[in-house]
Amino acid sequence: MINLFNIVLRRGAKVLLDKASVTMQPGEKVGLVGRNGAGKSTLFALLNGSLHEDGGEMQMPAQWQMAQVAQNMPETDESATDFVLDGDTRLAALQQALKVAEASEDGMAIAHAYTDLADAGVYDAVPRAQSLIQGLGFRPDQLDSPVNSFSGGWRMRLQLARALMCPSDLLLLDEPTNHLDLDALVWLEGWLKTYAGTMVVISHDREFLDAVTNVTVHIEHGRLTRYGSNYSGFETLRAQQLALQQSAFSKQQDKVAHLQKFISRFKAQASKAKQAQSRVKALERMEKIAPVLAEADFTFEFRTPGNIPNPMLSITDASFGYPGEDGAPPTVILNNVSKSVLAGQRIGILGANGQGKSTFIKTVAKDLGAIAGTITEGKGLRIGYFAQQELDVLRPDDNPLQHMIRLARELGADAKEPSREQDLRSYLGSFNFGGEMVLQPVGTMSGGEKARLVLAMMVWQRPNLLLLDEPTNHLDLATREALAMALNGFEGTLMLVSHDRALLRSVCEEFWMVGRGKVAPFDGDLDEYQRYLLDEAKRQRELAKAAAAAPAPAPAPVAAAPKPAGQIKPLQKELATVEARIAAISVEKTPLEERLQKNPAASEIAELGRKLKALGDEAAALDERWLELSSRIEELSA
Ligand SMILES: Nc1ncnc2c1ncn2[C@@H]1O[C@H](COP(=O)(O)OP(=O)(O)OP(=O)(O)O)[C@@H](O)[C@H]1O
Ligand SMILES: [Mg+2]
The missing domain is CATH 1.10.287 (Helix Hairpins)
Incomplete structure (x- = not known):
């Protein structure tokens, strides 16, 4: 049992927990939820002992073995399989014991070591590790590839597999779905459902939480409140509590009015009818959850871009991929792509695992060159690119104000927004970086706070073409909602990659499918897409099987x-x-x-x-x- 009693926890000037108490029973699957910056990751640091309470008391069984996902990027050239195998710390220790026994030629100890190893599952350790790796989306031919041959997101998946490999009594997962796409996410849900120990998972993904948790602990205003249900149950309960409060209710009314205005404005236009339809659904959903979202203490909007070229981009006979190193031929992932991107289009980019969605977006954003063909930009094109790695672009020692000042300087006369320090401060304020936070080093900020800053910097540049690659990772639900609203009001063109089904549904009007080396229009809705993903996974398995069977x-x-x-x-x-x-x-x-x-x-x-x-x-x-x-x-x- 984990018992927190009257815990006080401070970070910088903030009091994150103020005499908070909560109990978690063995075997419970707990979702830890709360706004960005509420203190969830900090609470994990307390649970895993890397941080100590400033007051109160925490109790946890001393013999409990804890597993968690390391946050660093692994740099080793060990094979993926070996790297994940090492996650089983018990096996590693026993193997060490065997070595010692063998060195001292102690027959009894050697015999013991072998029995212990057998008990610890040494004989099926490799297949167990490999099924974790494949479950998280790796191909069979990648099992022996060195860890450092994979891109960042994929290495983080290996860190996740390594944590799952570790036999544990307590499993701590901090936003485990951030680096996953839909098929790996569904697999992880299945795996976690069979996990026998106690689990605490931080996530902003409602569907994921509902699938894997049965208890919810909400952190807010320095307090921890326990609800004996999954996320939806928590929302309902909390909605009932909040609905009692008049102020929350009136905020909800404002939001409903906003949505209704949106719907009536767009219903008239046939081209927007589908979008209006999805807002109707959003409105229905709001009846229940709005009180929770009414906490949303911020909304933002994209300013009107100056001019919008049409077409924005013309892609002619282009190939996308990565240049070969040291004279090696390039790796082509997509070829013969000819497409135009027009003003005002809202395109959702779909595609299974590793089919080239990010490569496509990255090339359009000019972070990568096209391997062949041409990409012609319309005159006056201003690209706003948001990628997951973008968070690394932030400088940990600098504060938000310094980031904005640098951005303003870089844009110089090209800047469309006022850029005196006072203007920048109040702009940051509109993105909820008020008072002291303007001066807080970015390195000490929470994941969601960093993502919000990157978003703010992007909006400030007044782009007319938005390229968003998984923009909702780290963002809490209220901020996602604010993003969806802002995107709906955006007048430029949008290309969006996301595993957030709610966001895709509410902002995209058409879908492009990236897969099997092509970019093609996808004439279906998201449900059909989910079926496609299942078929595609099957096809991949069959291909692998055929390859294995051939020789x-x-x-x-x-x-x-x-x-x-x-x-x-x-x-x-x-x-x-x-x-x-x-x-x-x-x-x-x-x-x-x-x-x-x-x-x-x-x-x-x-x-x-x-x-x-x-x-x-x-x-x-x-x-x-x-x-x-x-x-x-x-x-x-x-
Ligand atoms: N060294 C520090 N100095 C000042 N503030 C800090 C420091 N470390 C953390 N904070 C603040 O403490 C708060 C809690 O951070 P934490 O990472 O626990 O949030 P979180 O709930 O995990 O948020 P997210 O959902 O964004 O991951 C944040 O507002 C963060 O800016
Ligand atoms: Mg966090």
Whole structure:
């Protein structure tokens, strides 16, 4: 049991916890929620002992083994599999003990070490590690690639796999979905549901929290409040509490009025009808949750861009990818792309894992050169690019004001906003960086605060083409809502990559699909897209399977006079069982796949997806076993 009693916790001038108390029972799955900067990550630092309370008392069983995701970027050239294996600290310790025993030639100790290793699961450690890695979206041929050959986001996925590999009583996860896309996210939900220990997870993703938690701890105004339900349950309960407060209620009314105005304005225009429709849905949802969101203490808007070229961009016969190093040929990810981006378009960029969404956006943003073809920009194009790595662009020792001053200086006469220090301060104030925060070094800020600053710097430049690559990571729900509102009012063109289904639904009017080396329009809605993702995952698995099967020997002709018949028999028997199960799996999958075709509800899609994935995984493992068995049989009968 974890017991916090009258805890006081300060950071800088802020009191994050003020006599806060809460209890978490063993085995509970707890969602820790609250606004950006409320102190969630700081509370984790208290739980893992890297920070101490300024008052009160914390109790936790001393023998509990804790697992958490390291926040640093791993630089090692160890293979992905070995790196994740090392996450199992118990195995590592036992292997060390074995080495010591062997060095001292202590027979008893060696024997003990072997038994302990077996108990700790040494024999299936590699497949366990590899199924974690693949579950998080890596391809089978990447299992042995060195960690430092992967891009930042993928290395952070390996850090996550490493934490999951560690046998633990308490698992602390701070925004684990930030680096994931939809298919890896669904896999992680499935994995966490089977986790036996106590889990505390910080997240701003409502659907994810609902899937994996059954208790919610809300941190607000220095207090911790425990709710015995998942996130939706918490919202409802809290909405009821807040609805009692007149002020919250009147704020909600303002928001409803705003939405209604939006809907009536856009219903008249056929081209915006779909968007209006999604606002109607948002309005329905608000009836219940608005009181929670009414806390939103800030909204912002994009200023009218000066002029908007049309077309914004023309892409002709372009190839996208990465230049080869040291004269090696370039890696082409997308080719023969010819597309125009027009003024006022709102494009959602879709695509499965690793298909090139970020590469596409990065090239349009001119962070990468096109490998072939041309990208012509309209006159007066001003790009606002928001990428996840953008947070690293901030200077940890500088404060928000210094960042704005530097930006104003860089733009010089090109700046469209007033840029005296006082103007910059009040601009920052409008993004909720008030008073002392204007002078707080960025390095000490929370993830969401940094993301908000990057957003503020982008808006200030008055872009007319917004390229947003996962902009909602780190942002709390109220800030996401503010972003969605601002994007709806934006007059320029938008290209958006996001795993936030709510954001895609509310701001995009058309979708482009990046995949199989192409960029093509996607004539469907998000539900159809989710089905596409499942199909694509299946296709990838089949490709991998075909690649693995190709060089393998054909199954042995049974008639070929087997010599050591005694050894072959059991293998053949197992082979037959494996074949029967493979056939059974394909039968089991059919009705599930058929149900998917019939437009089921979103929750059912997720459930079906999980079942199909489990069957797919089992089939993949059986396929491997089948290959092993048949080549063994062939060897023996040769
Ligand atoms: N050394 C420091 N000096 C001043 N303020 C600090 C310091 N360290 C942290 N803070 C402030 O403490 C607050 C809590 O930070 P924390 O990272 O715990 O927030 P969080 O709830 O995890 O937010 P997010 O949802 O954005 O991740 C933030 O407002 C942050 O700016
Ligand atoms: Mg945090």
